[in-house]
Amino acid sequence: MIWRGEVVALAGVLAWAAGALLSAFALVWLWRHGERTRPDRAGLMLAAAASAVWCALAAGLGPDHNAVVLAVMVRNLALIATIFRLFAADGRSTSLQPVRPVIVALVLVECLQPVVLLFGQRYGAAPEVAEAVFTAGLMIDMLVAIGALMLLHNLYAGADNALRPVLRWTGMALAGIFAYDLNLHALSHVGGEAPAALRDLRGAFAGTMAVIYALGMNAAGARVQFSPSRAVTFRTLSLLLIGAYLAGLVLVTKALALIGGDAARAGQAVFALAGLAAAAFALPSPRLRGWLRVTATKHLFQHRYDYRQEWLRFTRTIGRSGTGNASLEERAVKALADITESPAGLLLMPNEEARLELVARWNWPTIAVPAVAGDFRLSGLLEQRNLVLALDEVRRGVDHHGEAAHVPGWLTEAEDVWALVPLLHFDRLVGVIVLARPRYARQLDWEDFDLLRVAGQQLASYLSEQAGQQALMDASRFDEFNRRMAFVMHDIKNLVSQLSLLAANAEKHADNPAFRADMLVTLRNSADKLTALLARLGRYGSGQVSELGPIELVGLARAVAARFAAVHPVALTREAPVTVMGNREALEQALIHLVQNAIDASEPALPVFLDVTAEGLHGTIEVVDSGQGMSPEFIRTGLFKPFVSSKNGGFGIGAFEARELVRAMGGRMAVESREGLGTRFAVVLPLAEAARLLGAGAADDDAAQEVA
Secondary structure, X not given: OHHHHHHHHHHHHHHHHHHHHHXXXXXXXXXXXXXXXXXXXXXXXXXXXXXXXXXXXXXXXOOOOHHHHHHHHHHHHHHHHHHHHHHOOOOOHHHHOOOHHHHHHHHHHHOHHHHHHHHHHHHOOOHHHHHHHHHHHHHHHHHHHHHHHHHHHHHHHHOOOOOHHHHHHHHHHHHHHHHHHHHHHXXXXXXXXXXXXXXXXXXXXXXXXXXXXXXXXXXXXXXXXOOOOHHHHHHHHHHHHHHHHHHHHHHHXXXXXXXXXXXXXXXXXXXXXXXXXXXHXXXXXXXXXXXXXXXXXXXXXXXXXXXHHHHHHHHHHHHOOOOOOOOHHHHHHHHHHHHHOOOOEEEEEEOOOOOEEEEEEXXXXXXXXXXXXXXXXXXXXXXXXXXXXXXXXXXXXXXXXXXXXXXXXXXXXXXXXXXEEEEEEOOEEEEEEEEEOOOOOOOOOHHHHHHHHHHHHHHHHHHHHHHHHHHHHHHHHHHHHHHHHHHHHHHHHHHHHHHHHHHHHHHHHOXXXXXXXXXXXXXXXHHHHHHHHHHHHHHOOOOOOOOOEEEEHHHHHHHHHHHOOOOOOEEEEEEOOOEEEEOHHHHHHHHHHHHHHHHHHOOOOXXXXXXXXXXXXXXXXXXXEOOOOOOHHHHHHOOOOOOOOOOOOOOOOHHHHHHHXXXXXXXXXXXXXXXXXXXXEEEEXXXXXXXXXXXXXXXXXXXXXXXO
């Protein structure tokens, strides 16, 4: 049995000596035949030299000697430096920055070995201290091996396909060295001592790997450019953090065990429970994950975004359609919010007067948006400058193009509003997306601005295409409606002619005077009603009304309220004396449509209010109800669309006709609604005196031009 132990010991020495010879051969080969322009040549030569010294010391002094541990530490530092040089091999000084924090962390961890050795040499007489020193050394070696393997994986996975053959042999050899060390140290930690066979073969295996990376150093090697996988990098950092947490947990509990006693055991239990509680609280935290992602992106990558992944996700979000899914407007907000990891967003779109109105929300039901979300000056500025507004800068008083004066107060007062992104299509503002602040707050930079502008232009093209398709559908529906109305008008004309002829004949041939008089009254009333109906039908689609004149709004409002008095309570709130310019019949018809819609949306006991006011050069009559209200999307896409109705059996032309009649009189109609609260329609017309003065001025200009 003694001779067998001696043979095993001799075999171990020979294995270490073989490792030294192989490493020396690798050093000579690299010096004489290695490609001198390769960035990893110097590091690999230093690693081969350190490996030769390490194996020689292990053969002479034994693998557990402190000098052997220091030699392998130098070898590991040389290999880490080689990996760093490979990351920086694209020739640009800025590419050295991304991996420097990780490399520095590994170097600092490796440099803890001398501290552990010194501590063991001074206090290692006690068995507990010796065990703690042994465990700490294994933990350091395992952390370095894990970190180096992760870096090698990212290096190879992020390299160009054409350049991967250059890294194949070097990466394979370095991965083999660190993988062998990781397995050896893990088995040593589990078993409490290093397996003798694996420990003695370590030098021979390291020498073989040195020969592999030396032979792979050929003159055909190209320069390497690093573009790492972000997903793998984030997982790597997560694993490193978890590993560091577990290592710290083990080291602290081991240190407490050295103290001994009941207090130490209680401290171990308390620390373990506190550590587990901290992990359970921190790991699921979105804010912690956001901080980790932002920090890793800032320090490990030259660019904040993985543009390929962002584009794929963007197109998937926009292209996901079908029943049960969100509308295009909501998907547009989500697609842009996903880029910056914003949890919510709004879509504002300009109306006919270039004022911004809320169209869609995504995950943001709590923010209160006024009916006029932005003035036309803000729309014009965003359109002219294609300006992405960072609201934090506006709140600090930073003003690049005079935008601070045009940003509405509700945007600056809401602290979670983060950015405004314009959507431009052929230099025309299609909409504005408001992004909420990400869970981990950060400042917008040039890369955010560039990407958001490009994505905004793409979204604008999608929204414009949908608007064009909707306009074509509306036009086709109008054509069908006009064809049907032509037949209806033709039939009504014939009916009016027949009734008129009947009335004329009855005057000549009726024998009974009383019957004749009654028949004449009835027929004439019918003819008058049909003629009025024909006139109303003839106005559809014409966009015109008959002559304009002064209208006293209070009297008109009272007449409309009296008309519905027997059906539903309609009350006047304010009755400011206002006279506007318009057509009384057309305005009354528009108000009847609006009041009827308000009654349909309200409970029987809830009154509808009419409010008459004057402001500046305009008079306003408002129709206010406390009904169900309407969503911003329906107001934008359905309220004023012909043949689209929210009521069962509705034709969907009442609100459209009311708006067209008001526009034909030179006025405008505004609507403000909140679901569950009610709706307010405002009809705004110019004051009669102001319209008369403007008309007189225009006539004087025309006369002056004729004289000239």
